[in-house]
Amino acid sequence: MNKSIKKYYLFITLFVTGAAVMVLELIGTRVIAPTYGSGLFVWASLITVALTCLSIGYWLGGKYADKKSDFKNLYIIILIVGLSIAPIPKLSKFVLMLGTDLDFRIGALLSAYILFTIPLILLGMVSPYAIKLATSELKVLGSTAGKLYAVSTSGSFVGTLLTGFILIPNIGTEKILYLQSLILILLWVIYQLINKKYIAGLVSLCIFCLPIIFLYGFSLKNKESNIKLVYKTESIYGQIKVFDEGDERKIYFDNIRQSSINLNTYLCTATPYYSFESVHLFNPNGKNALLIGLAGANIPRRLWEYGINTDCVDIEQKMEYVARKYFGFLDCFGKIYIKDGRVYVKKTDKKYDFVVIDVFTGEDIPFHLLTKEGFQDVKKILNENGIVAINYLGEAYGNDSIGWKSVNKTLENVFNNVRVFSLAKSAGLKDKVSNIIFFASDNQLIYPKDFEKQVKGKIAQYIIDLYSKCELETDSNEGIVLMDNYCPIEFIRKNVAQRVRQKQIQSESQRYFF
Numbered sequence: 001m002n003k004s005i006k007k008y009y010l011f012i013t014l015f016v017t018g019a020a021v022m023v024l025e026l027i028g029t030r031v032i033a034p035t036y037g038s039g040l041f042v043w044a045s046l047i048t049v050a051l052t053c054l055s056i057g058y059w060l061g062g063k064y065a066d067k068k069s070d071f072k073n074l075y076i077i078i079l080i081v082g083l084s085i086a087p088i089p090k091l092s093k094f095v096l097m098l099g100t101d102l103d104f105r106i107g108a109l110l111s112a113y114i115l116f117t118i119p120l121i122l123l124g125m126v127s128p129y130a131i132k133l134a135t136s137e138l139k140v141l142g143s144t145a146g147k148l149y150a151v152s153t154s155g156s157f158v159g160t161l162l163t164g165f166i167l168i169p170n171i172g173t174e175k176i177l178y179l180q181s182l183i184l185i186l187l188w189v190i191y192q193l194i195n196k197k198y199i200a201g202l203v204s205l206c207i208f209c210l211p212i213i214f215l216y217g218f219s220l221k222n223k224e225s226n227i228k229l230v231y232k233t234e235s236i237y238g239q240i241k242v243f244d245e246g247d248e249r250k251i252y253f254d255n256i257r258q259s260s261i262n263l264n265t266y267l268c269t270a271t272p273y274y275s276f277e278s279v280h281l282f283n284p285n286g287k288n289a290l291l292i293g294l295a296g297a298n299i300p301r302r303l304w305e306y307g308i309n310t311d312c313v314d315i316e317q318k319m320e321y322v323a324r325k326y327f328g329f330l331d332c333f334g335k336i337y338i339k340d341g342r343v344y345v346k347k348t349d350k351k352y353d354f355v356v357i358d359v360f361t362g363e364d365i366p367f368h369l370l371t372k373e374g375f376q377d378v379k380k381i382l383n384e385n386g387i388v389a390i391n392y393l394g395e396a397y398g399n400d401s402i403g404w405k406s407v408n409k410t411l412e413n414v415f416n417n418v419r420v421f422s423l424a425k426s427a428g429l430k431d432k433v434s435n436i437i438f439f440a441s442d443n444q445l446i447y448p449k450d451f452e453k454q455v456k457g458k459i460a461q462y463i464i465d466l467y468s469k470c471e472l473e474t475d476s477n478e479g480i481v482l483m484d485n486y487c488p489i490e491f492i493r494k495n496v497a498q499r500v501r502q503k504q505i506q507s508e509s510q511r512y513f514f
Contacts, residue, residue: 005194006071010130011151013187017078017126018155019162023180024085024123025050026163028116030173031088034239034255035096036108037501039364040490045105049112050120057124064125065132074129075191077122082184084118089174091115100505104498127152164236169318172234231326237316242326251296251322256361256504259296259327266328268298275421275437277302278463279354279389281447282439286353289334290381292341292369293359297323300333308354310334313344315366342368345377353383358391361500367487370407374484375414375440387445388415390438394496396424396472403493404436404472405479412474413481415440420472423465433496433503436472 028046029038036042064073095114099107127148135144167176230249231242238254248269250260260269268274276299280286287308291299294314303310310333314320317338323329329336337344341359355378359366368374378388388411394403404420411418417440424434439445447467482489490497 007134009191009194010071010134011148013074013078014127014130014148014152015155015158016183016187017081017123018152019159020081020155020180020184021050021054021120021123022156022159023163023167023176024116024119026160026168027173027176027180028112030168030234030239031092031115031177032096032108032111035100035501035505036104036111037256037364037497038238038254039497041105041494042108045108045112046116048109049116053117053120054124057121057126058128060121061125061128062132065129069129069132071133071191074126074133075188077125077129078184079188081119081122082181082188084122085177085184086181088115089177097505100502104494104501169235173239231322233318235316235318240316240318240322242322249296249326251327253295256501258361259298261296261298261327266301268296268302270298274302274462275435275466276356276358276389276391277306278447278466279303279356279387279439280306280308281463282387282441282445283353283385283443284448285385286383286387288350288352289354289356290345290350290352291334292344292355292357294319294323294329294336295358296327297329297333298327299356299358300329303354304333311350311352312336313339313341315340341366342374342377345374345381348381351381351383352386354387354389355382356389356391360390360392365489365493367482367489368484370410370489371482371484371487372410372413375411379414379442382441385441385443387439387441387443390440392436392438393433393500394436394493395433396422396436400493400495402479403489403496404438405474406482406489406492407438407479408474409476409479410482411438411440412476416442417445418474419445420474421466421470422472423470433499437466 025046028049029042032042032046092111092115096107096111099110101107102110130148131141131145134148135141163176167179171179226245228244229241230244231240233240239252241252241255243250243252244263247263248260249263251258261267262269279289280303289303289308289310291310291312292314294312294316297312300310300312312323312334314336315338320329320336320338323336341357345355357369357378359369375388379386382388390407390411392404392407395401396404404422408418408420419439420436421439422434422436424432424436
């Protein structure tokens with residue numbers, strides 16, 4: 001290989017490996033999210049692992065370059081990186097389950113170290129090794145290092161944009177990892193061919209096929225399972241799965257169950273959602289609603305039964321497709337807007353009789369919808385006698401009850417009347433996580449005496465029990481007011497989020513292998 005070709009191929013190599021670092025960091029969060037969520041702790045874990053491994057790689061790469069500075073060794077390092085990435089999609093399903101009994105912060109951190117330490121350390125070795133190879137004279141060391149780091153960082157820039165805006169939404173995490181593995185192995189293959197080592201190149205081509213074997217050669221799915229995966233996709237926000245199990249259809253976001261319906265009736269099988277159906281009891285003349293958080297579109301369907309048209313807002317574009325195709329969302333229910341909930345609230349000119357917020361089940365909750373300023377924005381789009389309803393997953397009693405109490409205190413700072421209900425009160429779930437339902441308004445929240453006659457279908461008894469037995473006592477001295485400037489709700493409910501995910505893993509672990 002002549003010097004000119006070596007120089008330009010080295011630049012290409014650094015560009016590709018620079019991109020690979022950022023691709024691996026971004027994809028790492030997506031690999032871990034289905035088991036540990038996609039919240040702050042997961043991102044902190046991945047960044048910690050990346051920085052630790054890269055720093056070790058820089059140190060080892062520099063030492064190794066001083067001992068053996070040879071182009072062949074550089075591309076052997078890159079070959080090993082490619083080979084170490086190929087097994088990650090399959091191994092991750094086992095590795096991630098190992099830490100589920102630990103504190104989720106520790107589990108996420110350990111899983112990230114096990115899965116990504118080898119490729120990240122080796123990628124860290126590339127830059128200092130390349131600098132050694134490219135520097136023939138000490139007097140040009142600075143400019144040479146600057147050029148190489150500029151090329152590598154440019155690759156990281158392109159890799160970040162490509163992964164976040166194109167690859168994740170269109171081809172998914174597993175295929176991105178296999179593609180990354182193939183490209184890195186291809187760098188080794190091309191190096192062999194450029195050096196006219198055709199036999200080595202042929203062997204390298206065989207190695208090049210290994211990621212394809214990992215992708216298509218075997219499956220971890222349980223073929224005898226009665227669970228049928230009917231849809232799976234990934235986006236920049238997370239992984240969406242739809243399962244059929246008998247007559248029931250369920251939707252999961254990062255393996256947290258969001259909603260479910262009976263396939264024969266298309267009615268919701270998760271009883272807490274019936275609470276929102278009763279929102280019209282506080283305002284019988286209400287005709288339109290805004291739902292933030294679409295999921296399985298259960299709420300629009302039920303409100304439509306009472307003549308209430310519902311606009312739906314969801315930040316996830318693919319959720320509209322899922323709601324229409326798999327959960328029977330009809331145009332007559334209302335319109336769907338793909339936007340951040342608070343952005344929509346701030347920009348819309350429409351007014352609503354009801355605003356339902358249902359986005360607080362996982363770890364990575366949109367905290368800006370729970371702050372005082374967020375509730376003030378919602379209040380501005382309410383008609384007179386308008387009502388806000390919120391579905392919050394938390395612990396009604398005990399130390400972790402500070403979460404819902406803070407939401408309550410924040411609502412009381414914005415609205416004149418707030419009522420809170422939870423089945424935990426009547427069902428003896430005082431140490432369990434349950435749905436906590438908030439209703440807030442400047443108008444009095446009093447349901448009519450004959451309200452059971454105004455509730456349709458088989459849910460009347462549920463509503464009767466909810467209103468007569470399940471109202472939580474509130475104390476304005478408990479909790480904190482959540483503000484845009486200070487809203488530690490992710491930290492406050494971290495134990496709740498961990499318990500929810502552990503319960504999902506224990507009760508529905510088969511779905512983790514789809």
